[in-house]
Amino acid sequence: MIRDSWRIVKLGLKSLMLHKLRSSLTTAGILFGVASVIAMLAVGEGASQQALEQYRDMGVTNVLVRSVRPEETQQSSSNMWSVLDYGITYAEADRIQNLLPQSQVVRVREVQRGVMRGEAFRVTVVVGTQPEFLEVSNMKLAEGRWLTDLDLRNQENVCVLGHSLARLLFPLENPIDQTILAGTEDRFRVVGVLAAQGRAAGPNGTTYDECAFVPLTSSRRRFGDTIRNLTTNRFELTELHEVKVKLASSDQVEGAATVLREMLRPAHQTRGDTEITVPLELLQQEEESKRMFNIVLAVIASISLLVGGIGIMNVMLATVTERTREIGIRRALGAKKKHVVQQFLVEAAVLSALGGLVGVALGMVVPRVITARFDVKTVVLPEHVLLAFCISAAVGVVFGIYPAWRAANMDPVEALRHE
Amino acid sequence: MDRASRPVVAEFDAVHRHYRMGENVVRALDGVSVRIHQGDYFAIMGRSGSGKSTMLNILGCLDRPTAGRYLVGGRDVSQLDDDALSEVRGREIGFIFQSFNLIPQLTVLENLEVPLFYQGRVGAESRRKAEHLAERVGLGKRLEHKPLELSGGQQQRVAIARALMNDPLFLLADEATGNLDSNTEQEILALFDDLRRDGVTIVVVTHNQKVADRAEFTLWLRDGRVERLDDNRRPAEAAP
Numbered sequence: 001m002i003r004d005s006w007r008i009v010k011l012g013l014k015s016l017m018l019h020k021l022r023s024s025l026t027t028a029g030i031l032f033g034v035a036s037v038i039a040m041l042a043v044g045e046g047a048s049q050q051a052l053e054q055y056r057d058m059g060v061t062n063v064l065v066r067s068v069r070p071e072e073t074q075q076s077s078s079n080m081w082s083v084l085d086y087g088i089t090y091a092e093a094d095r096i097q098n099l100l101p102q103s104q105v106v107r108v109r110e111v112q113r114g115v116m117r118g119e120a121f122r123v124t125v126v127v128g129t130q131p132e133f134l135e136v137s138n139m140k141l142a143e144g145r146w147l148t149d150l151d152l153r154n155q156e157n158v159c160v161l162g163h164s165l166a167r168l169l170f171p172l173e174n175p176i177d178q179t180i181l182a183g184t185e186d187r188f189r190v191v192g193v194l195a196a197q198g199r200a201a202g203p204n205g206t207t208y209d210e211c212a213f214v215p216l217t218s219s220r221r222r223f224g225d226t227i228r229n230l231t232t233n234r235f236e237l238t239e240l241h242e243v244k245v246k247l248a249s250s251d252q253v254e255g256a257a258t259v260l261r262e263m264l265r266p267a268h269q270t271r272g273d274t275e276i277t278v279p280l281e282l283l284q285q286e287e288e289s290k291r292m293f294n295i296v297l298a299v300i301a302s303i304s305l306l307v308g309g310i311g312i313m314n315v316m317l318a319t320v321t322e323r324t325r326e327i328g329i330r331r332a333l334g335a336k337k338k339h340v341v342q343q344f345l346v347e348a349a350v351l352s353a354l355g356g357l358v359g360v361a362l363g364m365v366v367p368r369v370i371t372a373r374f375d376v377k378t379v380v381l382p383e384h385v386l387l388a389f390c391i392s393a394a395v396g397v398v399f400g401i402y403p404a405w406r407a408a409n410m411d412p413v414e415a416l417r418h419e
Numbered sequence: 420m421d422r423a424s425r426p427v428v429a430e431f432d433a434v435h436r437h438y439r440m441g442e443n444v445v446r447a448l449d450g451v452s453v454r455i456h457q458g459d460y461f462a463i464m465g466r467s468g469s470g471k472s473t474m475l476n477i478l479g480c481l482d483r484p485t486a487g488r489y490l491v492g493g494r495d496v497s498q499l500d501d502d503a504l505s506e507v508r509g510r511e512i513g514f515i516f517q518s519f520n521l522i523p524q525l526t527v528l529e530n531l532e533v534p535l536f537y538q539g540r541v542g543a544e545s546r547r548k549a550e551h552l553a554e555r556v557g558l559g560k561r562l563e564h565k566p567l568e569l570s571g572g573q574q575q576r577v578a579i580a581r582a583l584m585n586d587p588l589f590l591l592a593d594e595a596t597g598n599l600d601s602n603t604e605q606e607i608l609a610l611f612d613d614l615r616r617d618g619v620t621i622v623v624v625t626h627n628q629k630v631a632d633r634a635e636f637t638l639w640l641r642d643g644r645v646e647r648l649d650d651n652r653r654p655a656e657a658a659p
Contacts, residue, residue: 334509
């Protein structure tokens, strides 16, 4: 049985070798279809995994309220010395805590400062926050300790360094108990170093790996509420840059988000100086858009494989006509209709499966090239490869049915007479 | 053994084959009856339009009579369906064609194995048999060649070996020497004589008198009817 099947496949290959160019061109139709399907799926999967990771890092039980610098009008920007006042206030953060008593509310200030230690210097963001920040942001400590309630109460001049900032400022020594300078006069003692986060999330395009973390109270006392923005050179009055709200479970997220939107609307809607980010919603949107993407992809894939399939059908019809006499001979020598059908179906399937096989190989290489060249994350899932290959083989069979049926239903007498 | 006591391998019993061409009915065969016994060497002759080809097609189970019965090895095959007829062709009949009809992309060995393939009998045994038959037709060293690498005479020898692969009840040759020069024709006819001596039943359809003369019987067809049946045997042979 297996030997016979192998014989039929071998026979199919032999017959296809009769027209090498024609067979390879037909195969190419399937090849590129399969390769592009796999490559597109890989890019889509990569993008969506990256997005999902990012949103998961933001915390699926979190709701993030950020202050947003409003668009400046001509009038306000003309006065260099006027203070731009925007964003969430301490009072609002307290109200959030009252409205959502079950939740953890973490206040965050982000102050841009040049951070220095000896020769090493880096402009970065000094994050003033509370002890709960570590848990809510899902971050880990590598060395030393994190900020404590006592640090906050005493407005201690201590700091915890992000992983890469620690590396930059202390390339050779242990940073713990060393002192760094933030700005021109504020000294902080390093008490801990965070583990590498390796992700993009962070304030204003800076990753948390590059930030320094100080007690919220120290930030307020040292830097004041009015801060000179180093980028725009404007004075800005922003009490808090972000409030992270961690809910007890993800099914409370939606309700909390609604409460927060309602609460912030009166004071902030017209200025548009706050923004609520709900990672869970983003996650769901991403999943939804991934579904859409998959549907679009399925349509494109079907079209390209349909085109490939038509190519196969075309070639198989030509083959059947050309080999009419062979069909007659085989019928005279005892082949039943089913044998003829089988022969031509196998040929069509071999044709498209070969295309599928090479297409799979190409489809696995292309995403690597894309990743290497454009720094885009791509993920080739084995089930996608298998799916693309199976579809390609199935296309051969489906589009081979009619030509094979035609071959089998030829009158043997006519077929033998065919020149 | 005398002819009458040998079994009948193919029998036409008042076979009609009519085609409808628009309003007209063409009577390609119009009540042909004949018996071919095992070991016979039979020639069917006639001018074109005499019904030769139709008779060949029915003899070869490629076509069915419109009326009458056709028996192969005593079994009525006139009403069999397509699959069953294929089965009969594959097991009982050995075809030899004018244009050899080998499959070009297969080697000689693979061509020889085609008839057994459809009966699921390809394996070491079929290979031995193919080697043996190739030897017998004088092509033992050409098993791995492709048909187009062989001369016409050699191709026809392969075709004859192929026709013998399934141990058929009879060989059915359609103008088997029509595409060959006269020397090669003689070689092939000599091979038929050899086979005939070994007891192989041979039916040749031809319009070539030289070919027909080698046969024991010549059936003359005219307008779809049997004109006459000549017995070419020498008297000693012909005695019952």
